[in-house]
Amino acid sequence: MKKNTVKSSSLIREKNQDKFNFHFSKAKLPAILFIMAIFCLSPLYAQRNPININIIIDSSASLSNVKEDVESWLSLRLNEILVAGDSVTLWSAGAQARVIYSGSISAEEDKEAVKAGVRNINPSGYTADFSGALREAAARQGTGSYSYTLLISASAEMLSSLITGPNGNLLRYSRVEDFSLWRALVIGLNIDSRVRTAAASFMNN
Numbered sequence: 001m002k003k004n005t006v007k008s009s010s011l012i013r014e015k016n017q018d019k020f021n022f023h024f025s026k027a028k029l030p031a032i033l034f035i036m037a038i039f040c041l042s043p044l045y046a047q048r049n050p051i052n053i054n055i056i057i058d059s060s061a062s063l064s065n066v067k068e069d070v071e072s073w074l075s076l077r078l079n080e081i082l083v084a085g086d087s088v089t090l091w092s093a094g095a096q097a098r099v100i101y102s103g104s105i106s107a108e109e110d111k112e113a114v115k116a117g118v119r120n121i122n123p124s125g126y127t128a129d130f131s132g133a134l135r136e137a138a139a140r141q142g143t144g145s146y147s148y149t150l151l152i153s154a155s156a157e158m159l160s161s162l163i164t165g166p167n168g169n170l171l172r173y174s175r176v177e178d179f180s181l182w183r184a185l186v187i188g189l190n191i192d193s194r195v196r197t198a199a200a201s202f203m204n205n
Helices: 010-017 026-040 061-065 067-081 108-119 130-141 156-164 192-204
Strands: 052-058 087-093 097-104 147-153 174-178 183-187
Touching: 052 061, 052 067, 052 108, 052 130, 061 067, 067 108, 067 147, 087 108, 087 130, 097 108, 097 130, 130 147, 130 156, 147 156
Parallel strands: 052 087, 052 147
Antiparallel strands: 087 097, 147 183, 174 183
8 A cells, every 4th residue: 555645635725724813924824733733632642641533434435445445554543543541433424424333442352343343334325424424523522622533535526525615614624644545634623722722822932
């Protein structure tokens, strides 16, 4: 499996630039967003406390062509990010998003249960309800807690529809890893207030 150079989606970036109302130089914005949405929220952060992990998998027919690669990559990523005490919710995003696993990580078998959930997804149809899964993940989390949200997309058309549609703000704080036929997005949900606080602190220093 070959991975292309990691890059931010220009479409996401262009759409989001119109939404930022902070009174500071846009040149400083990428660093702030990266720190807040990727580093501070990342389960890779050393010695972190347990958090909510959201995993949203494209289960449209497009997944069929890349399912083996996605499973392999995600298995390694889950080994890296999951720690004891994490609460994990796994969504299958097909015609309608639905939860296919929900539980806490207390032992190695719990990690394997999450991986099994991914393997058991049966790709079908031509739609991927990313919006529904992201809205539900954001609602479950609330605004006062941290989470780590990972979305796997094998549907370029469906992802573009999300980005340009009315729910595009759900991807306001995100980072994209591009692979040959699919994408993995790390998304910071419900962190507007934290980003604004960080921005104000950044400008005052």
